[in-house]
Amino acid sequence: xxxxxxxxxxxxxGAQASELERSGGADPLRIPRPYLLFLGDxxxxxxxxxxxxxxxxxxxxxVGEYSYGDSTLTLGLPEMTPQVAAQHGxxxxxxxxxxxxxxxxxxxxxHLIAAMxxxxxxxxxxxxxxxxxxELAEAARANNVRLIDxxxxxxxxxxxxxxxxxxxxxxxxxxxxxxxxxxxxxxxxRGFEARGxxxxxxxxxxxxxxxxxxxxxxxxxxSDFEAGAAEMLSPDAADxxxxxxxxxxxxxxxxxxxxxxxxxxxxxxxxxVVCHDPxxxxxxxxxxxxxxxxAEIIExxxxxxxxxxxxxxxGGISLNTKSxxxxxxxxxxxETARRYGLPAADPIRGGPHFEAxxxxxxx
Amino acid sequence: xxxxxxxxxxxxxGAQASELERSGGADPLRIPRPYLLFLGDxxxxxxxxxxxxxxxxxxxxxVGEYSYGDSTLTLGLPEMTPQVAAQHGxxxxxxxxxxxxxxxxxxxxxHLIAAMxxxxxxxxxxxxxxxxxxELAEAARANNVRLIDxxxxxxxxxxxxxxxxxxxxxxxxxxxxxxxxxxxxxxxxRGFEARGxxxxxxxxxxxxxxxxxxxxxxxxxxSDFEAGAAEMLSPDAADxxxxxxxxxxxxxxxxxxxxxxxxxxxxxxxxxVVCHDPxxxxxxxxxxxxxxxxAEIIExxxxxxxxxxxxxxxGGISLNTKSxxxxxxxxxxxETARRYGLPAADPIRGGPHFEAxxxxxxx
Numbered sequence: 001x002x003x004x005x006x007x008x009x010x011x012x013x014g015a016q017a018s019e020l021e022r023s024g025g026a027d028p029l030r031i032p033r034p035y036l037l038f039l040g041d042x043x044x045x046x047x048x049x050x051x052x053x054x055x056x057x058x059x060x061x062x063v064g065e066y067s068y069g070d071s072t073l074t075l076g077l078p079e080m081t082p083q084v085a086a087q088h089g090x091x092x093x094x095x096x097x098x099x100x101x102x103x104x105x106x107x108x109x110x111h112l113i114a115a116m117x118x119x120x121x122x123x124x125x126x127x128x129x130x131x132x133x134x135e136l137a138e139a140a141r142a143n144n145v146r147l148i149d150x151x152x153x154x155x156x157x158x159x160x161x162x163x164x165x166x167x168x169x170x171x172x173x174x175x176x177x178x179x180x181x182x183x184x185x186x187x188x189x190r191g192f193e194a195r196g197x198x199x200x201x202x203x204x205x206x207x208x209x210x211x212x213x214x215x216x217x218x219x220x221x222x223s224d225f226e227a228g229a230a231e232m233l234s235p236d237a238a239d240x241x242x243x244x245x246x247x248x249x250x251x252x253x254x255x256x257x258x259x260x261x262x263x264x265x266x267x268x269x270x271x272x273v274v275c276h277d278p279x280x281x282x283x284x285x286x287x288x289x290x291x292x293x294x295a296e297i298i299e300x301x302x303x304x305x306x307x308x309x310x311x312x313x314x315g316g317i318s319l320n321t322k323s324x325x326x327x328x329x330x331x332x333x334x335e336t337a338r339r340y341g342l343p344a345a346d347p348i349r350g351g352p353h354f355e356a357x358x359x360x361x362x363x
Numbered sequence: 364x365x366x367x368x369x370x371x372x373x374x375x376x377g378a379q380a381s382e383l384e385r386s387g388g389a390d391p392l393r394i395p396r397p398y399l400l401f402l403g404d405x406x407x408x409x410x411x412x413x414x415x416x417x418x419x420x421x422x423x424x425x426v427g428e429y430s431y432g433d434s435t436l437t438l439g440l441p442e443m444t445p446q447v448a449a450q451h452g453x454x455x456x457x458x459x460x461x462x463x464x465x466x467x468x469x470x471x472x473x474h475l476i477a478a479m480x481x482x483x484x485x486x487x488x489x490x491x492x493x494x495x496x497x498e499l500a501e502a503a504r505a506n507n508v509r510l511i512d513x514x515x516x517x518x519x520x521x522x523x524x525x526x527x528x529x530x531x532x533x534x535x536x537x538x539x540x541x542x543x544x545x546x547x548x549x550x551x552x553r554g555f556e557a558r559g560x561x562x563x564x565x566x567x568x569x570x571x572x573x574x575x576x577x578x579x580x581x582x583x584x585x586s587d588f589e590a591g592a593a594e595m596l597s598p599d600a601a602d603x604x605x606x607x608x609x610x611x612x613x614x615x616x617x618x619x620x621x622x623x624x625x626x627x628x629x630x631x632x633x634x635x636v637v638c639h640d641p642x643x644x645x646x647x648x649x650x651x652x653x654x655x656x657x658a659e660i661i662e663x664x665x666x667x668x669x670x671x672x673x674x675x676x677x678g679g680i681s682l683n684t685k686s687x688x689x690x691x692x693x694x695x696x697x698e699t700a701r702r703y704g705l706p707a708a709d710p711i712r713g714g715p716h717f718e719a720x721x722x723x724x725x726x
Contacts, residue, residue: 100522102587127587159463162617162649223589224465224490224582226621251624252670254525258589258625265620286525292670300666307615307655 031148031210032091032121034061036082040108041069042097046284049178050125051075051096053207057186063090068111082115092121092148094210100255100285102127102151109135116143123148125206127220150209151217153229160227160266162308167237170315170361171269172247173301175291176284177256179277180320180347181247182208187347188273189244191358202233202245204263218248219259226259230266245269251300252292253283261304268308271315271361272301278332279323294340315361316343394511394573395454395484397424399445403471404432405460409647412541413488414438414459416570420549426453431474445478455484455511457573463648465490465514472498479506486511488569490583513572514580516592523590523629525671530600533678533724534632535610536664538654539647540619542640543683543710544610545571550710551636552607554721565596565608567626581611582622589621593629608632614663615655616646624667631671634678634724635664641695642686657703678724679706 035058037051045052055062055075064080067073075096082093093115099105104112104126112122112130116139124130130147131137140147170188172181185201185208192199201208203215221229234243245267249256274297283289298314305312317336321329329346333353337344343360345353398421400414408415418425418438427443430436438459445456456478462468467475467489475485475493479502487493493510494500503510533551535544548564548571555562564571566578584592597606608630612619637660646652661677668675680699684692692709696716700707706723708716 127585160618162646162652219585219587221586222490222582223584223586223622223625224619226586227618252667254628254671255523255590256587257628257667257670258621259586261614261624262586262621265617283525289525296666303659303663303666304615304620307620308617 031123031150032146034063034090035092035094035123035210036063036080036085036090036115036120037065037075037077037096038093038108038111038115039065039067039071039073039075040095040097040105040111041067041071042073043071045073046178047099048073048075048097049182050094050098050207050210053182054094054096054210056183057211063088065096066093066111082111082118082120086118086120090120092123094123095126098125098206104128104130104133104136109133112136113139116140116145119143119145121146121148123150123210125150125210125217127151150206151220153217153221154232157221157225157232158228159225160231164268164309165231165234165236166239167234167241167243169234169243169245169267169269169271171245171264171267171272172275172318173260173264173272173297174247174250174275175252175294175297176250176277176280177248177253178284179280180275180318183320184273184275184318184347185244185246186211187350187354188358188361191347191354192242192244192362195358197362198238198241200234200241200243202243204233204246204248208246215246218263219256221262223258223262226262227266230263234267247275250292251297251304254286254289264301264305265308269305269312270309271313272305273315273318273357273361274298274301275318275320276336277320277323278336294336298340314342316345316357318357319344319346321346321349394486394513395509397426397453398455398457398486398573399426399443399448399453399478399483400428400438400440400459401456401471401474401478402428402430402434402436402438403458403460403468403474404430404434406434406436408436409541410462411436411438411460412545413457413461413570413573416545417457417459417573419546420574426451428459429456429474445474445481445483449481449483453483455486457486458489461488461569467491467493467496467499472496475499476502479503479508482506482508484509484511486513486573488513488573488580490514513569514583516580516584517595520584520588520595521591522588523594527631527672528594528597528599529602530597530604530606532597532606532608532630532632532634534608534627534630534635535638535681536623536627536635536660537610537613537638538615538657538660539613539640539643540611540616541647542643543638543681546683547636547638547681547710548607548609549574550713550717551721551724554710554717555605555607555725558721560725561601561604563597563600563604563606565606567596567609567611571609578609581626582619584625586621586625589625590629593626597630610638613655614660614667617649617652627664627668628671632668632675633672634676635668636678636681636720636724637661637664638681638683639699640683640686641699657699661703677705679708679720681720682707682709684709684712
């Protein structure tokens, strides 16, 4: 994890500065660190992807984790109260879990207030604004700490122009939410960097923004401006430069397709990688709704994506094999590569399959 | 036009009441009438679709039109100043034009202030809020009139559930913006009504909302909630009931695809009609970007739409033939029907082709 944090600095150092300038110094880009990661009483790891992501990619910035009630969920970090975390140097409590709808649960309030009483700022990636909850606003005032909503998009996002930009772009897409689009983008940025390629990771969600220190919370953007936000996120760049853009949702998702489509149109990707979890058969949170096939996602991505980049192509498949042992994972990866005639790899496992995926995307 | 206004009342009477209740009585649904339609100094009729739509479908509510500068654009209504309009009974000035980005132009301000000085409320469908312009807010206070932003979506839109709803739905889609999706939906609602079918027109844009007196400004919804807003717009209904939903943008539009996709997923249409203007070769406002073919729109609509309604089918094609004479229009309609093997009609021209389109959608 220390290595991941080092790599993160190498990869994102430049991106942080440019994002900060571009945003006009908006609050989301000045997040006090290190963090205490708040898990609520969540038990489903699928809803704690923010916490896991920060742990894995910004480990040096994590002092500990904090949950309440019957939660069996753990990040493997030291469990500590806000008060103890503050004594260990924590500067902010980060809400590391999400729920459908992005609401700040009433049950969280006493815990967030306790954190503020301990002197911690509160950082949230939820749709709902922390400051709209009167008790939280009052506690922030009383303790002179900040309520930081990283889901607040920058002002003045334009309507997309559709103009083709210079530089190269890669977008991670997926068969569902929460199955590895951010991880894949982060790992590929690291892989490109290791090959000496000029690359920026472009964050589109709360965790990515916390890791990278900048980006646009793309699903919080008004739909008319969605593609325009994606254009803003990856501006013109040098010819050999790559932006690796964190995908969101899925083109075929019953709730979030609009987010994915706007991001695709505005990103104008030269290459995309389809992220998939072979253990998942239904859309997360939508029982009875079958997961689309990888081939359907490729078809839809090319059909739509070629409108703003006629050269769009699928670079390969990223499999999330965390539910499998090494041998099963290897077999799944090879079977998937054969079935779709494309490189397949689990970027977290790395190895020659992953190098082949990088080769294919750069080809 | 009087007939259109009568039909409008017949078609939308029920919808108005239910929308009003459902929205919790939000401002957009209590719009003072009749209107003075403001055209600014716009010269391109493509940007004045709101004004034309209100004139055609709510004629009895239009006292006159008002433009300034070199505008040659006219609705054929009496041209009058706000003061004269107020003397003729007008209650509100409606901004009847749009621009890319939805901004309230500085040049409009003195005209809007003059209208408020004459006692008129101001109604806007722009993205930007009237009340955010200090001079307008001040004039509204001074004259005790309202600034009504009908683009403000209702609060508490949920994330889409993806649950299949009862009743039947038809969505108008298109090869571009501003080529007849609202007109087609209105004309089809009238056509269904004439056949004794229980039908509601569901408005998704500013003009539709002004005509119907209710609806959701779908392109102003945050993208994560886009499909949820579409679900809210056409709730469960009786088995034989049809909702005819006003489409927005185009699935293949460089700027607005996100809007169209969310609306498609949440609408779960049983049938869709592709709206197209044969005189248009490039996307409006995007010179150099070719218009997609009708077949591409059908392909994309079915590929995505079948995720929330596997029974989705194309009911036919609606051609906007306003640039052609009757004979040319007839030829275009017949050629289009042959080429795609689907009923084609210009709903504004009506006739047997239009009846065949209705038959096909109801089949």
